[in-house]
Amino acid sequence: MRFSGLKRDLSALGLPLREAEPLRRHTTVRTGGEAALMAFPRTGAELERLCGYLRRREVPCFFLSGGSKVLFPDEGFPGVVVNLRTLRGLRELSPGRVEVLCGTPVAALIAYGLRKGYGGAEFLVGIPATVGGAVRMNAGAFGECMGDLVEEILILKEEGFVRWAASPGTFGYRSFRGPEGVILSAVVRLRPLGREGVRRRIERFLAARRSGQPFGVPSFGCAFRNPGEGPPAGWLIERVGLKGRSRGGAVVSPRHANFIVNTGRAASRDILDLMEEARERVHQRFGILLEPEVRIVGRA
Ligand SMILES: Cc1cc2nc3c(=O)[nH]c(=O)nc-3n(C[C@H](O)[C@H](O)[C@H](O)COP(=O)(O)OP(=O)(O)OC[C@H]3O[C@@H](n4cnc5c(N)ncnc54)[C@H](O)[C@@H]3O)c2cc1C
Known part of the structure; x- marks a missing residue:
């Protein structure tokens, strides 16, 4: 990691830390590479100290909670993922x-x-x-x-x-x-x-x-936001024939076309490819540009 002494400094703040933490363990779709560091603040004061430090050092960071609406790249995250799940009560x-x-x-x-x-x-x-x-x-x-x-x-x-x-x-x-x-x-x-x-x-x-909906299988809920007017995203994706379409280990759910499911060995890339295909096909056929609802980390 390009931020020398980062781990040492964060340890000095007294926070639980994990290095090279697999992000698939923290996202419901079970994909993503490793976080260079993952920090687990346990109190508001710890969170404030951590955020102050990361801001001063300009360290890239991402705030993660249940991980049920996030897609991390297969290459991982080259900074600090702040895991907020330890702040509970x-x-x-x-x-x-x-x-x-x-x-x-x-x-x-x-x-x-x-x-x-x-x-x-x-x-x-x-x-x-x-x-x-x-x-x-x-x-x-x-x-x-x-x-x-x-x-x-x-x-x-x-x-x-x-x-x-x-x-x-x-x-x-x-x-x-x-x-x-x-x-x-x-x-x-x-x-x-x-x-x-x-x-x-x-x-x-x-x-x-x-x-x-598909239930009890790895996903992040709806992939796309529903367009403001007209039919919902799932209906549009179904009408362009993508229900059941698969790429690598990812599949457009046969139960609900706005859900993309990880069948066990999907990469984030597979999911992104399916999303791109759905966007293109819906745009070609209906002239509607679907907007992702999932937070795709690494994209603006
Ligand atoms: C099976 C399944 C069903 C779902 N059904 C629905 C549904 O019916 N309706 C629906 O709306 N969603 C649904 N979702 C999507 C998801 O659960 C929601 O979007 C949820 O609000 C995300 O919460 P999270 O704690 O998992 O956040 P994360 O996925 O961890 O984060 C989502 C975004 O919020 C930001 N964030 C998280 N916590 C904080 C915080 N404390 N402060 C500031 N920013 C924060 C993150 O940085 C990220 O950008 C479903 C997901 C799954 C897997």
């Missing part, structure tokens, strides 16, 4: 109102609601995301989205931590329009639906997910 502020650290799995938020009889987050069931990643991407399904639940966000910016009150303009389609930075935590408000109400919603959403 949920604190009840009042019944149904919780402050959740970014690396907390969304499943833990749903489980809290089920225990207490407060709901609203069940649409996230089956998504292998963290709360921070779900806020950053405004994850959504079945007409509901993360932004509907968020009251306030704590963000680490260059100048330090900033509290941001969410307003209707803070979230867009699969996007967060608040300040740039690392989301450390979010205050989430759930609704009093009763345990039975929450349980029923979980079952309904889980059944819908199982019936309409």
